[in-house]
Amino acid sequence: MRILQIIDSLDIGGAEKMAVNYANALSNQVAFSGLVTTRKEGSLKEQINSNVPYLFLNRKKTIDFSAIFKLKKYCKSNDIQYVQAHSSSFFTAFLLKLILFKIKIIWHDHNGLSEFLNARKSLALKIASYFFEGIIVVNYQLKNWAERELNCKKVIYLANFTSISQNGLNETELFGKTEKRILCLANLRFQKNHFLLIDVAKKMKLSHPDWTFHLVGKDFNDDYSSKVKTAIAENVLQNHVFIYGSKNDTQNIIEQSEIAILTSQSEGLPVALLEYGLNRKPVVSTEVGEIPLIIINNENGFIVPKFDAEQFYGALIAMIENDELRVKLGNALYQTIQQNNSEEAVLNKFISWVKTK
Structure with a gap:
C-alpha cells in the first residue's frame, strides 16, 4: 500500500x-x-x-x-x-x-x-x-x-x-502548586465550553483554593477567547485559571498535572482524552460525542451531563479528596485505552x- x-x-x-x-x-x-x-x-x-x-x-x-x-x-x-x-x-x-x-x-x-x-x-x-x-x-x-x-x-x-510523545521537550512550567493542578487540553473554541470550567473554578476557589486550572490549546484571539479571559478577570480567577496557548511539550505538561478534564458541549473522540489515559491521569469529562464509549462512570473516570457545573464540581471534589481513587481511575483508564484505542x-x-x- x-x-x-x-x-x-x-x-x-x-x-x-x-x-x-x-x-x-x-x-x-x-x-x-x-x-x-x-x-x-x-x-x-x-x-x-x-x-x-x-x-x-x-x-x-x-x-x-x-x-x-x-x-x-x-x-x-x-x-x-x-x-x-x-x-x-x-x-x-x-x-x-x-x-x-x-x-x-x-x-x-x-x-x-x-x-x-x-x-x-x-x-x-x-x-x-x-x-x-x-x-x-x-x-x-x-x-x-x-x-x-x-x-x-x-x-x-x-x-x-495516539501514542506518548517521545520528543523530550520540557519547555513549559505550569503555575500553581505541585500535585494540585487540573489540566484541560483543548483549543479555545466555543464547543470546548471553557465557561463550564470557569463556573467550576469559582466553586473550587472557595472550597479548595490551592487547586488550580491550566488551559492548554490554541488561542485564536477571537471573540470567544476574549469572553473567556474577561470571565476569568471578572471573577478574580487570575491566580486560579491559567491560559498557556499552544504548546509543543504536551507530555511534559500532562506529567505536571494531577487531574485532567474535558468540559466540551460537543466532541467527536478527543485525542486529549486518549493522551490523558495513556498517562494514567484520572479524568472528569462531559457526556458528549464518543466519550461515553471510553469512560464508564466510577470505573475509569467520571462523566457528567454537559453544562452541569454542580455535578462536574462534585466529581472533581471526589477525586481531590481521595488519592487512592485518583490512582485507581487513572490506571483503569489506561487499561481501557490500551485495549480499545x-x-x-x-x-x-x-x-x-x-x-x-
Missing part, C-alpha cells in the same frame, strides 16, 4: 494530530506513508517521524493551480494509490482527483461539532463525496450523518489512537478496510 495523508495545517488540533499519527504509524506497516500539508505548517511538524516523506504545498487560495499540480507531480513520482484527506482537506483531494483520476480518496471526518450537524455546510462536500472511495468517521453520529447526507455509502467508524488495533482494522477499496 502506498498512501498519503493530507491536512490543511499542522497547528495543534485533533484532526492535525491524527494526520500525523496515521502517517507515523503507517510508515512501519506499508510500502509508502507520506504526509502533505496544504496551507500552513505548524508545531506538529516536529512530531513527524524522520522516515515519513513530507511535502508542504503552501496553497495561497481555495483553488491554487500551482499547488494542485505540485501535488499531482508528487503523487505520480511516488506512485501514490490512496490519499487520506483529513477534515477540510477533502477539497484539495477532490481537485487532485480531477487531474489524476487513478488516485483513490479516503475522507477522514474529525468533526468535533457532532452535536450541531444540522447546521453543517455540506454542498461542496456532497459533490466531492461522489469521488470518495470510503469515509472514516470518529463517532457514530458522524457515521449516521455521512450515510444519510453524502454520496459515498462505504462508511466506517474507527476510533482515534491502541495503535495496533486501529491500524489493523484500517488496513483491512482500505484493501477492500
Whole structure:
C-alpha cells in the first residue's frame, strides 16, 4: 500500500494530530506513508517521524493551480494509490482527483461539532463525496450523518489512537502548586465550553483554593477567547485559571498535572482524552460525542451531563479528596485505552478496510 495523508495545517488540533499519527504509524506497516500539508505548517511538524516523506504545498487560495499540480507531480513520482484527506482537506483531494483520476480518496471526518450537524455546510462536500472511495468517521453520529447526507455509502467508524510523545521537550512550567493542578487540553473554541470550567473554578476557589486550572490549546484571539479571559478577570480567577496557548511539550505538561478534564458541549473522540489515559491521569469529562464509549462512570473516570457545573464540581471534589481513587481511575483508564484505542488495533482494522477499496 502506498498512501498519503493530507491536512490543511499542522497547528495543534485533533484532526492535525491524527494526520500525523496515521502517517507515523503507517510508515512501519506499508510500502509508502507520506504526509502533505496544504496551507500552513505548524508545531506538529516536529512530531513527524524522520522516515515519513513530507511535502508542504503552501496553497495561497481555495483553488491554487500551482499547488494542485505540485501535488499531482508528487503523487505520480511516488506512485501514490490512496490519499487520506483529513477534515477540510477533502477539497484539495477532490481537485487532485480531477487531474489524476487513478488516485483513490479516503475522507477522514474529525468533526468535533457532532452535536450541531444540522447546521453543517455540506454542498461542496456532497459533490466531492461522489469521488470518495470510503469515509472514516470518529463517532457514530458522524457515521449516521455521512450515510444519510453524502454520496459515498462505504462508511466506517474507527476510533482515534495516539501514542506518548517521545520528543523530550520540557519547555513549559505550569503555575500553581505541585500535585494540585487540573489540566484541560483543548483549543479555545466555543464547543470546548471553557465557561463550564470557569463556573467550576469559582466553586473550587472557595472550597479548595490551592487547586488550580491550566488551559492548554490554541488561542485564536477571537471573540470567544476574549469572553473567556474577561470571565476569568471578572471573577478574580487570575491566580486560579491559567491560559498557556499552544504548546509543543504536551507530555511534559500532562506529567505536571494531577487531574485532567474535558468540559466540551460537543466532541467527536478527543485525542486529549486518549493522551490523558495513556498517562494514567484520572479524568472528569462531559457526556458528549464518543466519550461515553471510553469512560464508564466510577470505573475509569467520571462523566457528567454537559453544562452541569454542580455535578462536574462534585466529581472533581471526589477525586481531590481521595488519592487512592485518583490512582485507581487513572490506571483503569489506561487499561481501557490500551485495549480499545491502541495503535495496533486501529491500524489493523484500517488496513483491512482500505484493501477492500
